Amino acid sequence: MRYKFLITILLSGIFLGSKGQQIKFTEYDLDNGLHVILHQDNTAPVVAVSVMYHVGSKDENPSRTGFAHFFEHLLFEGSENMKRGDFMNIVSSNGGENNASTSQDRTFYYEVFPSNQLELGLWLESERMLHPKIDELGVKTQNEVVKEEKRLRMDNNPYGKFTENIFTHLFQGHPYRWQVIGSMAHLDAAKLDEFIAFFKKYYAPNNAVLTIAGDLDIEKTKTMVAKYFNEIPKGTPVVKGLFELKPVTKQIVDTVYDANIQIPAIFAAYRIPGMKSRDSKVLEMVSTLLSGGGSSRLKMKMVDDKKTALEVAAFNYDLEDYGAYITFALPNNNTSLNDLLIDIDAEIVRLQSDLISESEFKKLQNQMENGYVSANTKMVSVAENLANGYILQDKNTNDLNEQLAHIKSITREEIRDVAKKYLNKDQRVVLYYLPTK
Missing domain, CATH: 3.30.830.10 (Metalloenzyme, LuxS/M16 peptidase-like)
Structure with missing residues (x-):
């Protein structure tokens, strides 16, 4: 039992700051526009490597909803240097854990490792950003995964559609009106080149922030960040849509x-x-x-x-x-x-x-x-x-x-x-x- 407790502490990376303590950080930009944030905390030998992209369901075509959430899954399919399915295996076999989440506004990926595996985390996220595997097999595989998630979380889950029904009315005229998981019919109808175009538009370094927190050395980490992310080309600047909604004036x-x-x-x-x-x-x-x-x-x-x-x-x-x-x-x-x-x-x-x-x-x-x-x-x-x-x-x-x-x-x-x-x-x-x- 004690062994399991210690492992939990290492993986979670307990933050031992007192109430109100300032969280110090260093931030800077790479030439390709990637924003980097480093937070050093050496209280436990654990480090979190994360990338947040400024893309969510809000950025989708109304006839192709669900793309942002779909990429939350698709970008675990591997890369040119990683076989399909290896991403999760590499993380777990090196004592880490990983996950991702998508909202209406952003997509967040992370790995938590023992701090001696920091470089591995950086390599994994650079592979995801530089040359992920986006092909017909991966799209088909993840399409089924997303459908099953929708069945579990919404279709067959008690009260699972309350936000869908509320947001349809509350945000009429804004992309918030559809759910993050999107339409399965839209995903079925989408072609491979549409997925590739969505990736190229939104998953570029200048539309992302790399945040590393935990047991790290600032200068050594900067060197590793440059090694794995400098070569990634800058994307076309993303222009966000502006939506002005009329006030709700009647129940x-x-x-x-x-x-x-x-x-x-x-x-x-x-x-x-x-x-x-x-x-x-x-x-x-x-x-x-x-x-x-x-x-x-x-x-x-x-x-x-x-x-x-x-x-x-x-x-x-x-x-x-x-x-x-x-x-x-x-x-x-x-x-x-x-x-x-x-x-x-x-x-x-x-x-x-x-x-x-x-x-x-x-x-x-x-x-x-x-x-x-x-x-x-x-x-x-x-x-x-x-x-x-x-x-x-x-x-x-x-x-x-x-x-x-x-x-x-x-x-x-x-x-x-x-x-x-x-x-x-x-x-x-x-x-x-x-x-x-």
Whole structure:
């Protein structure tokens, strides 16, 4: 048992900084436009190597959705110097772990290795960027993998399509209206040259950031980065589309039936500003206040006291251009969905009308600070958060270190005013999510 615990510590790379400690980093650009961020932490012999590309489902052709998520899978197929299927085997046989994720706005790949395998991680990511294997066999193989993922996560998963149905209404006129996994029909119809063109456009060094965090030597790492990434040619600059959406001025109501559920649910979603907005950060605090933990307002009222809800939550789905503030509840004791919505709305109106108490505000700040520390306990998390700052916060890598100051600067008055500005009945989508009859 102790051996397994030590292995877990090595692979995760525990970040031992105290609350509020600044995360130091070095950043620079290669001639081909690749932005490099290095964070040195020698507390454990582990290193995370990551590349974030500024491409997500938002960048897709509306008739070819799902490409960004598809490449999350396809770029594990190998390269000119790596046989098909070898990527995962190389990582695991050298004591590492790896994964990737795609959102509407970015794609993130990483490996976590014992620090003596740093160079291997750099070689793997340079192979992925320089000459990946994109052929008919790989496309066909990953097409089946993506279809199975869609079946598991959406088609056969209880409540798996709630964001699809909400975003269709909330982001009409914006690429956020389709899901990251995209359309299987679009992927089936796509030709190989379309996949190759998508790769050449978005997976170039000048549309990416390489972030390395952990037990490393800064100067030696710079030398290795130059060795593996300098030769990769610069791509054509990516021009992002701009989308201005008209405000939601009338409540939109929809009903969805799901064969995978027995308990109905009710959702209410509001369009809010993107993650760069200060208001988005305030709404993060509103989420914590309403449903962050057992002593939050909604859970105490609806789950503990009135026992009308099995579960209730509010969360801020923050994205680069816009965001969605979503509340939902599952009924208990045959409570009607409308009664659940009335209770949630009452708490929002209370928030819009009255300042929260000083003691509740202090507790809220502590919760947010603890959440910040928890989000940076692993080297791979530090790498991802540094990259997020550069990619999604107007090249502000230091956003990670500024978050606590933002939290502490938010006032009780702002919480009230932001709730009053965005969380109104005539600015939302209400979704009744019901079992199939």
